[in-house]
Amino acid sequence: MKKKIFYFLVMLVFISNTIFSLFYNLDSKELINSIKNKQYSSSEYKIFTQIRIPRTFATYFVGAGLSLVGCVLQSIFLNPLCEGYTLGISSSAGLGVILGTILNLPFTKFFNSLLGITISLVVIYLLILISKKTIDIGFVLTGIVVNFLFSSISILITLFFDQYKINYVLLWLLGSFSYLDINYFYPLWFIIILGIIIILFYSSSMDIVVLGKEKSNSLGVDEQKIKNVLIITSAVITAICVSLTGVISFVGIIIPNTVKIFTGIKHKNWFIWSSISGGIFISLCDNLARNLFYPIEIPISVLTGIVGSLFFIVYLIRGNFYGNTKN
Amino acid sequence: MEILKIEDLYSGYKNFIVLKNINLKISEGEFVGLIGPNASGKSTLFKTIVRILKIQKGKILLYQKDIKKYKFKDLAKIVAFSSKITDYSLNFKVKEFLVLARYPWGFLNDDFDFILSELELKELLYKTLKELSSGELQRVLVTQALLQTPKLLLLDEPVSHLDIAHQIKILDKLKKFNLENKLTILASFHELNLASEYCDKLILLFNGEIKNQGLPSEVLDYKTIEEIYNTKVIVKENPISKKPYVFPVPIIWRNNDKKN
Numbered sequence: 001m002k003k004k005i006f007y008f009l010v011m012l013v014f015i016s017n018t019i020f021s022l023f024y025n026l027d028s029k030e031l032i033n034s035i036k037n038k039q040y041s042s043s044e045y046k047i048f049t050q051i052r053i054p055r056t057f058a059t060y061f062v063g064a065g066l067s068l069v070g071c072v073l074q075s076i077f078l079n080p081l082c083e084g085y086t087l088g089i090s091s092s093a094g095l096g097v098i099l100g101t102i103l104n105l106p107f108t109k110f111f112n113s114l115l116g117i118t119i120s121l122v123v124i125y126l127l128i129l130i131s132k133k134t135i136d137i138g139f140v141l142t143g144i145v146v147n148f149l150f151s152s153i154s155i156l157i158t159l160f161f162d163q164y165k166i167n168y169v170l171l172w173l174l175g176s177f178s179y180l181d182i183n184y185f186y187p188l189w190f191i192i193i194l195g196i197i198i199i200l201f202y203s204s205s206m207d208i209v210v211l212g213k214e215k216s217n218s219l220g221v222d223e224q225k226i227k228n229v230l231i232i233t234s235a236v237i238t239a240i241c242v243s244l245t246g247v248i249s250f251v252g253i254i255i256p257n258t259v260k261i262f263t264g265i266k267h268k269n270w271f272i273w274s275s276i277s278g279g280i281f282i283s284l285c286d287n288l289a290r291n292l293f294y295p296i297e298i299p300i301s302v303l304t305g306i307v308g309s310l311f312f313i314v315y316l317i318r319g320n321f322y323g324n325t326k327n
Numbered sequence: 328m329e330i331l332k333i334e335d336l337y338s339g340y341k342n343f344i345v346l347k348n349i350n351l352k353i354s355e356g357e358f359v360g361l362i363g364p365n366a367s368g369k370s371t372l373f374k375t376i377v378r379i380l381k382i383q384k385g386k387i388l389l390y391q392k393d394i395k396k397y398k399f400k401d402l403a404k405i406v407a408f409s410s411k412i413t414d415y416s417l418n419f420k421v422k423e424f425l426v427l428a429r430y431p432w433g434f435l436n437d438d439f440d441f442i443l444s445e446l447e448l449k450e451l452l453y454k455t456l457k458e459l460s461s462g463e464l465q466r467v468l469v470t471q472a473l474l475q476t477p478k479l480l481l482l483d484e485p486v487s488h489l490d491i492a493h494q495i496k497i498l499d500k501l502k503k504f505n506l507e508n509k510l511t512i513l514a515s516f517h518e519l520n521l522a523s524e525y526c527d528k529l530i531l532l533f534n535g536e537i538k539n540q541g542l543p544s545e546v547l548d549y550k551t552i553e554e555i556y557n558t559k560v561i562v563k564e565n566p567i568s569k570k571p572y573v574f575p576v577p578i579i580w581r582n583n584d585k586k587n
Binding site for chain 2: 075205208210213214215217218219220221222264266
């Protein structure tokens with residue numbers, strides 16, 4: 001019952017939010033007229049197709065991707081406070097992108113994100129080595145240190161090579177959809193979707209992987225292989241999301257942990273609903289960020305950061321989010 | 328028919344070998360007990376059989392076929408291992424957790440009411456694992472291994488940390504499956520007397536080597552036990568089952584013994 005109400009609410013918010021972000025402050029009569037009369041040069045039509053549609057799509061995909069990555073990292077490290085941001089994977093990918101942009105490497109933005117992917121992969125595998133020695137909150141602390149390290153290096157590099165871009169980089173480290181480059185976005189959402197499909201494909205085997213190496217081997221699951229595939233996919237998704245919008249914090253903790261209360265520990269359900277709700281959450285946050293203090297647009301991480309920090313505090317007080325499901 | 332045959336096996340962890348020169352045979356339908364002090368290599372043997380650890384030398388044959396030639400999933404259809412699980416998995420509900428046992432079979436044939444009623448788990452199905460007592464959890468772990476419908480069941484200390492009622496309950500059920508369904512079982516024990524009562528054959532491991540194997544009456548010889556466990560014991564016969572029974576002798580009584 002609780003589950004059904006949750007699913008219904010999510011769908012309701014999804015539909016209303018999509019309508020809002022596509023049509024808010026837009027003269028819809030004018031828009032319909034211009035579509036009818038094939039006036040593709042009208043400003044309403046241009047805003048709709050070149051700003052509203054890509055931005056709405058981007059918020060959904062980035063949100064879905066980031067929260068799914070949160071789910072994956074949480075089940076791989078068996079720690080509910082893991083996600084791309086707290087483990088420093090987002091900011092390491094960010095460093096890659098900034099390096100590419102600032103140094104004006106002879107690549108397109110797409111290759112800059114590849115640089116980001118490589119750096120973040122190295123970071124994840126280092127984290128895996130560390131995770132064998134530290135546990136729980138100490139591990140997340142390592143991630144936060146990594147996060148600070150890479151953000152600071154990014155700022156340092158910017159100051160050193162192109163100090164006029166410092167404003168842009170600082171904003172970008174807090175995440176914003178206003179720098180979304182359409183020419184760049186269209187080839188990339190395809191990769192995000194592919195990554196999401198790969199992760200969902202392995203989601204039911206994750207039920208067994210979280211039992212530990214011994215149990216998963218004796219149940220016939222090649223645990224190491226699945227972990228590798230998922231980690232690489234997560235790094236790719238994170239790096240692409242970061243290269244599109246900058247570093248968005250805490251989505252990967254807020255959404256998976258909340259959704260888990262409703263879906264239970266079974267990974268397939270959890271993964272699917274986390275990605276849906278993650279998309280909606282980021283889209284909502286983006287709408288707020290755009291319209292709350294209009295005409296000033298606030299960075300999206302300011303909003304997710306506030307919610308996320310509250311979440312962290314509640315977690316530290318209550319101790320555990322799992323296993324409280326009853327239906 | 329032989330189900331498991333181990334030849335000259337050496338195995339262990341990266342930089343140190345635990346098991347040395349292991350040779351053993353297990354026939355179909357046998358209930359074999361693995362005994363030995365802590366750190367004698369019992370768990371290592373299990374982990375090597377299910378390929379969690381790599382074989383460094385020698386061979387393990389399952390139905391006359393080298394286990395290296397099995398796919399992980401095919402191996403899981405024949406051998407089940409009730410191993411430790413991570414703390415994270417304690418968030419599963421009992422039912423969700425048990426169903427995972429059907430993974431190697433593609434979740435087919437979920438009709439396992441029979442096994443559930445045998446182990447009296449039906450009333451626990453909707454609890455989470457962390458709500459269970461250690462006896463119940465142990466029963467769930469054994470049940471999960473049984474639900475995998477293996478030919479060979481490996482149990483790492485299935486009854487340790489349990490009171491005597493729970494120990495007997497679990498072992499009785501296992502014996503029943505062993506006799507009625509011809510399930511081959513290899514289980515490790517700390518409790519020598521339980522091993523002696525329930526097992527057709529015992530294997531005594533010490534420092535990674537097999538010290539002795541055979542019928543309980545052959546293996547549980549007081550000289551060997553005293554030497555390996557480094558403690559004084561007396562071995563007598565259980566009057567009903569005629570199996571050997573090991574009595575430890577506390578230090579205060581040892582002097583009296585000498586006087587007599």
